[in-house]
Amino acid sequence: MAISTIAGIDFTQPAEIVARQLIGVTVLVNGVGGRIVETEAYDREDPASHAFSGPTERNASMFGPPAHAYVYRSYGIHWCLNFVCREEGHGAGVLIRALEPLAGLDEMRRRRDADDEWLLCSGPGKLCQALGVTRANNGMPLSQPPFELLPGSPGLEVVAGPRIGISKAMDVPWRFGLAGSRFVSRPFR
């Protein structure tokens, strides 16, 4: 049977629960990555979500099994990485928005053509470029290479606020961040 609990997180829970629990978890892709400091939750009954209008070829893996990757092309240019939640067929996920770089910094700098640590993973598109995430990773299980998830330390303070870059459901506070982290894409108010 498929693995749906990784790094102590049960991915069959609602996306907003998983999004909060993912703060502090370390994610690696081929050994390159860092600690998650910013996430956003998207659910099926959510006008801002890709899943809202039902399954399409693009969002198919969002309706696949939980604890798998959903990677999509944003603005025709960037890749964005999501972790699928709930049961197969539901259509929910968590967008990984920012990491605190911990492993493979030189690799990230080369891929991103940037030196400053904070510029490597401070946004969903940047993070995918830094970790080398592309469409090839779409639908892959998070429990197996190239992915690796490591539990975070318990008791981290998590802050919440409205999601970024959307034009619907702007009042839903489903953006989560590690309190005080300087590696988030934008400060929390």
Next chain:
DNA sequence: CTTAGGATCGCCT
């Protein structure tokens, strides 16, 4: 510090 525009492509109306 805030805002505006361009790059670029797959999906939806």
Next chain:
DNA sequence: GGCGATCCTAAGC
């Protein structure tokens, strides 16, 4: 034909 779950650069205040 329009518009993004973005990013970067440039210009304005």
